[in-house]
Amino acid sequence: MRHNYLFTSESVTEGHPDKIADQISDGILDAIIAQDKFSRVACETILTTGIAFVAGEISTKAYVEIPDIIRDVIKDVGYTDASWGFDSNTCSVLTSIHQQSGDIAMGVDSGGAGDQGLMFGYATNETSELMPMPIVLAHRLTKRLAEVRKKKILKWVRPDGKSQVTVEYKDGKPCRVDTIVVSTQHSPDVTNKQIEKDLMEHVIRPSMPKGLYDPTSVKHHINPTGRFVVGGPMGDTGLTGRKIIVDTYGGHGSHGGGAFSGKDPSKVDRSASYMARYIAKNIVAAGLASKCEVQLAYAIGVADPVSVLVDTKDTEKVAPESLDKLVRKHFPLTPRGIIDHLKLRRPIFRKTAAYGHFGRNEPEFTWEKTDKAKALRKDAGL
Amino acid sequence: MRHNYLFTSESVTEGHPDKIADQISDGILDAIIAQDKFSRVACETILTTGIAFVAGEISTKAYVEIPDIIRDVIKDVGYTDASWGFDSNTCSVLTSIHQQSGDIAMGVDSGGAGDQGLMFGYATNETSELMPMPIVLAHRLTKRLAEVRKKKILKWVRPDGKSQVTVEYKDGKPCRVDTIVVSTQHSPDVTNKQIEKDLMEHVIRPSMPKGLYDPTSVKHHINPTGRFVVGGPMGDTGLTGRKIIVDTYGGHGSHGGGAFSGKDPSKVDRSASYMARYIAKNIVAAGLASKCEVQLAYAIGVADPVSVLVDTKDTEKVAPESLDKLVRKHFPLTPRGIIDHLKLRRPIFRKTAAYGHFGRNEPEFTWEKTDKAKALRKDAGL
Ligand SMILES: C[S@@+](CC[C@H](N)C(=O)[O-])C[C@H]1O[C@@H](n2cnc3c(N)ncnc32)[C@H](O)[C@@H]1O
Ligand SMILES: C[S@@+](CC[C@H](N)C(=O)[O-])C[C@H]1O[C@@H](n2cnc3c(N)ncnc32)[C@H](O)[C@@H]1O
Numbered sequence: 209m210r211h212n213y214l215f216t217s218e219s220v221t222e223g224h225p226d227k228i229a230d231q232i233s234d235g236i237l238d239a240i241i242a243q244d245k246f247s248r249v250a251c252e253t254i255l256t257t258g259i260a261f262v263a264g265e266i267s268t269k270a271y272v273e274i275p276d277i278i279r280d281v282i283k284d285v286g287y288t289d290a291s292w293g294f295d296s297n298t299c300s301v302l303t304s305i306h307q308q309s310g311d312i313a314m315g316v317d318s319g320g321a322g323d324q325g326l327m328f329g330y331a332t333n334e335t336s337e338l339m340p341m342p343i344v345l346a347h348r349l350t351k352r353l354a355e356v357r358k359k360k361i362l363k364w365v366r367p368d369g370k371s372q373v374t375v376e377y378k379d380g381k382p383c384r385v386d387t388i389v390v391s392t393q394h395s396p397d398v399t400n401k402q403i404e405k406d407l408m409e410h411v412i413r414p415s416m417p418k419g420l421y422d423p424t425s426v427k428h429h430i431n432p433t434g435r436f437v438v439g440g441p442m443g444d445t446g447l448t449g450r451k452i453i454v455d456t457y458g459g460h461g462s463h464g465g466g467a468f469s470g471k472d473p474s475k476v477d478r479s480a481s482y483m484a485r486y487i488a489k490n491i492v493a494a495g496l497a498s499k500c501e502v503q504l505a506y507a508i509g510v511a512d513p514v515s516v517l518v519d520t521k522d523t524e525k526v527a528p529e530s531l532d533k534l535v536r537k538h539f540p541l542t543p544r545g546i547i548d549h550l551k552l553r554r555p556i557f558r559k560t561a562a563y564g565h566f567g568r569n570e571p572e573f574t575w576e577k578t579d580k581a582k583a584l585r586k587d588a589g590l
Numbered sequence: 591m592r593h594n595y596l597f598t599s600e601s602v603t604e605g606h607p608d609k610i611a612d613q614i615s616d617g618i619l620d621a622i623i624a625q626d627k628f629s630r631v632a633c634e635t636i637l638t639t640g641i642a643f644v645a646g647e648i649s650t651k652a653y654v655e656i657p658d659i660i661r662d663v664i665k666d667v668g669y670t671d672a673s674w675g676f677d678s679n680t681c682s683v684l685t686s687i688h689q690q691s692g693d694i695a696m697g698v699d700s701g702g703a704g705d706q707g708l709m710f711g712y713a714t715n716e717t718s719e720l721m722p723m724p725i726v727l728a729h730r731l732t733k734r735l736a737e738v739r740k741k742k743i744l745k746w747v748r749p750d751g752k753s754q755v756t757v758e759y760k761d762g763k764p765c766r767v768d769t770i771v772v773s774t775q776h777s778p779d780v781t782n783k784q785i786e787k788d789l790m791e792h793v794i795r796p797s798m799p800k801g802l803y804d805p806t807s808v809k810h811h812i813n814p815t816g817r818f819v820v821g822g823p824m825g826d827t828g829l830t831g832r833k834i835i836v837d838t839y840g841g842h843g844s845h846g847g848g849a850f851s852g853k854d855p856s857k858v859d860r861s862a863s864y865m866a867r868y869i870a871k872n873i874v875a876a877g878l879a880s881k882c883e884v885q886l887a888y889a890i891g892v893a894d895p896v897s898v899l900v901d902t903k904d905t906e907k908v909a910p911e912s913l914d915k916l917v918r919k920h921f922p923l924t925p926r927g928i929i930d931h932l933k934l935r936r937p938i939f940r941k942t943a944a945y946g947h948f949g950r951n952e953p954e955f956t957w958e959k960t961d962k963a964k965a966l967r968k969d970a971g972l
Contacts, residue, residue: 209591210910214897216708216887218847252827254636256645256686263638263827304638309825315815324754324771326598326841372706374887374897387896389706389889427896429889433697443691445634445645447829453847459708459885463845465600465835503841505598505756507771507811514769514809515596515756528592 209521214386216374217342217458219350222562223285223367223393223439225446229253230455230561232262233448233470235281236274238555241472243270245553248308248316251470252448253278255441257293259300264470267308275301281558286357286367292393293442315509319544322474326464326505329484330457331492333499334382337576338489339567341382341420343458345373347563348415353392362406366393368439375420385420387427388412393439394431404430455565456481461501469561473552474543480504480513482575483546485566487539491518493578494585496531498523504541511542526588534587538580550574591903596768598756599724599840601732604944605667605749605775605821607828611635612837612943614644615830615852617663618656620937623854625652627935630690630698633852634830635660637823639675641682646852649690657683663940668739668749674775675824697891701926704856705848708887711866712843713874715881716764719958720871721949723764723802725840727755729945730797735774744788748775750821757802767803770794771811775821786812837947838863843883851943855934856925862886862895864957865928867948869921873900875960876967878913880905886923893924908970916969920962932956 220227232253240247247268254261260278282288282296289295308316316322331338349371357365372389375382390407407430413423436443449467453459466477473479488500497520505515518531540549547553556572568576602609614635622629629650636643642660664670664678671677690698698704713720731753739747754771757764772789789812795805818825831849835841848859855861870882879902887897900913922931929935938954950958 209904210899210901212911213899213901215899216885216897218707250827252636252638252829254634254643254645254829256634257688259645259686261636261643263636263641265825265827304641306639306824309820311815311817311820312825314817320814324600324752324773326600326754326835328841370706370890372708372887372889372896387889389896391706391890429892429896432702432889433693433891435693435696438691438693442688443647443694445632445647447634447636447831449829449832450849451847452834453708453845459710459844459846461844462841463835463847464841465833465845467832503598505754507754507769507814508752508773509815510811514754514771514811515598517592517595517597519592519595522591529594 209380211380213377214374215342215377216372217340217346218370218372219343219346219454219563220451221350221354221367221369223287223369225255225441225444226450227562228282228285228441229255229446229448230451230469231285231558232260232278232281234557234561235277236262237470237472238558239272239277240266240268240270241553242555243272244268247472248313248474249470249472250475255446257442259302261302263304265308266305267313274303287440292366293438293440316474319511319542320509321476321506321511321543322508323476324506324508325466325477326503327466327476327481327484328462328464329481329486329488329502330461331485331488331500332460333492337567338492340457340460342373342375343564344567345375345385345416346371346458349373349390349411351563352411352415356410361410364395364398366395366439368393368443382420385416385426389429389432391431391433391436393436396437400431400434457566468565473547476506476543479543479546479552480506482550483539483541486550486575487535489576490578490580490584491531493581495590496525496584496588513541516541525590530588534584538584591762593762595759596756597724597759598754599722599728600752600754601725601728601836601945602833603732603736603749603751605669605751607637607823607826608832609944610664610667610823611637611828611830612833612851613667613940614642614660614663616939616943617659618644618654619852619854620940621654621659622648622650622652623935624937625654626650629854630695630856631852631854632857637828639824641684643684645686647690648687649695656685669822674748675820675822698856701893701924702891703858703888703893703925704890705858706888706890707848707859708846708885709848709858709863709866710844710846711863711868711870711884712839713867713870713882714842715874719949720874722839722842724755724757725946726949727757727767727798728753728840731755731772731793733945734793734797738792743792746777746780748777748821750775750825764802767798767808769809771814773813773815773818775818778819782813782816839948850947855929858888858925861925861928861934862888864932865921865923868932868957869917871958872960872962872966873913875963877972878906878908878966878970893926895923898923907972912970916966920966
């Protein structure tokens with residue numbers, strides 16, 4: 209492992225087309241499981257100029273008016289005006305939904321995993337939320353971009369936006385912000401000078417931690433293309449599941465490839481990734497290691513994971529092999545066990561679909577609790 | 591880093607719905623850059639029962655009949671019969687394509703990166719292709735699944751399929767295959783017993799390396815749901831860019847989140863990931879390290895990367911800091927430099943869209959060449 213280096217992570221606002229797609233997929237999921245918590249939902253969205261198309265496999269007793277949910281999400285995100293590139297009231301909404309394949313249902317009904325696959329969870333003690341610093345800072349910038357728009361602090365800001373933060377690490381710890389990239393969609397009448405001044409004052413400075421951010425030495429790239437009036441689905445086609453690194457750890461640690469949004473918790477891509485984070489976070493919170501990565505892997509239709517790997521990247525205070533045993537003892541790893549323990553059969557998913565699934569402190573994010581740390585510590589003899 | 595552990599990777603066949611979407615996106619890209627190599631292409635596909643929908647941003651002088659390309663790809667993949675769940679001749683083909691945003695084009699025309707973002711490349715000397723063992727074995731299984739179908743060795747095999755391989759590592763080296771999962775779509779008339787026997791004999795045994803595979807101790811999960819007749823887009827909605835870990839290193843190392851298929855090489859998500867692999871592979875081939883991961887990061891509209899990180903995971907033979915310098919000296923890192931060096935303005939992409947973008951030995955895969963190894967070695971004083 210390098211100890212001195214630059215590491216870059218990015219985030220996007222809720223108005224980014226891929227993120228609108230994620231929020232639509234999770235909005236539909238929430239509406240359905242609010243009525244029937246055992247529904248099977250796999251719901252994918254694609255957005256382009258004037259069109260929102262939703263397709264997928266849904267088996268449920270619920271009845272929901274999907275086009276209304278789609279329009280509501282687009283409205284909440286802020287695209288309510290054709291002159292901004294997309295209008296929730298007048299865009300075309302297409303749906304093509306069928307039931308879950310009976311062949312898959314067969315394997316899942318008996319408690320087996322809804323798909324094969326590999327999932328990772330990560331935690332590090334470099335921030336208080338036990339998340340890597342670069343992704344934490346990148347999310348702060350995009351959240352603030354949405355806030356200055358919604359609170360009308362900066363009237364020229366429009367919904368689509370992106371951020372990127374390069375952090376310098378010394379001796380494995382974040383010591384300095386090196387580079388910041390911010391791009392935001394804007395009204396046609398604002399000057400680049402104004403954009404730069406406003407973003408520095410209202411978005412970048414208030415989001416950066418004093419100790420790491422020296423405005424005179426940081427390299428800033430603010431709207432570096434020079435113009436970003438066309439935005440949202442008109443500037444870039446959006447799809448569900450295409451921001452999976454923004455959704456997780458910003459490129460720190462590994463990813464299994466599975467997307468989260470639109471998937472009910474019988475899909476291990478989602479539920480086992482949440483469990484893997486919960487495990488990793490509790491191990492770090494317990495002080496058993498300062499970094500922890502957990503890999504789980506499943507076979508479709510089979511309840512128990514085919515492999516479990518706990519990697520503490522040489523930061524552990526106890527033997528790595530003993531951690532494997534601790535994990536199997538303290539954490540349920542079957543789809544049913546995970547769903548019950550983390551209370552995932554609830555309409556809590558739309559919130560997760562922007563600004564990251566991890567490192568959040570809202571009460572619905574049960575996988576962020578460190579309620580196992582004490583027992584782990586005791587059991588490890590620390 | 592753990593030294594003794596199990597690690598799992600997966601692959602899917604060219605008939606998997608997400609992979610059909612990738613191949614359609616790259617099929618369109620190839621057809622367009624074959625006529626106009628400076629075209630800007632961002633082409634996304636979604637597939638569900640009876641529908642292929644393609645959306646995106648394309649600016650080109652070429653004229654191509656997109657619906658024909660879509661039908662051709664679906665036909666090549668093998669979905670030519672409604673009774674298999676999808677028929678290339680009669681499925682509905684929808685397209686909604688517009689030009690690249692003029693605001694983005696402005697930043698790209700001057701040689702800047704087509705988007706912000708982070709990209710990783712990885713290499714390890716654990717296989718001759720300098721790829722991690724689990725993903726190599728997972729691809730062998732899915733490639734062989736397609737082969738036994740196309741060569742009619744197993745007449746009951748249909749296009750959709752998946753594989754997953756769990757490998758045991760000892761002292762950081764692959765020592766044994768622990769678990770294999772294979773699911774393949776099949777005709778309704780074949781028995782599970784036959785499926786198991788045929789796959790063991792014609793797919794699994796011939797794909798596994800003798801030294802690592804002991805059939806009596808390996809756990810096999812063959813079509814574990816018990817039935818997989820419904821497959822392809824009818825069983826699961828497919829989208830471009832949703833198999834990004836199958837496309838890369840199977841979960842070994844990090845991922846920046848950007849997808850490849852459908853993107854012309856001015857998009858750094860693709861071209862810089864290829865360059866990062868080329869760098870990592872040449873460093874390992876040069877013997878400067880036995881594992882290497884490279885992170886590059888860009889700001890939209892800016893040509894030079896905002897950060898470059900070479901991490902040899904404590905396996906380096908030379909000082910890590912000197913590797914950073916070697917990389918900047920020997921490898922072009924601007925979008926233009928990358929495109930020229932790797933000759934990416936050619937219609938070579940459809941091939942990459944199934945069975946992995948890396949570890950391949952076809953001549954088009956210029957990023958797999960180790961032609962810089964000698965110079966690197968010399969310059970490092972080895
Ligand atoms: C650059 S676009 C991706 C490439 C695009 N599909 C194309 O065909 O060029 C990715 C994201 O960048 C942001 N973006 C769009 N227009 C932009 C502009 N003019 N300047 C900076 N960022 C922009 C949006 O958030 C968009 O979703
Ligand atoms: C299990 S599906 C994903 C979940 C699906 N969207 C749903 O709603 O249940 C993912 C992939 O598994 C494979 N698959 C589909 N049907 C299957 C079956 N009956 N048994 C095993 N694998 C199957 C296909 O390759 C498919 O693309």
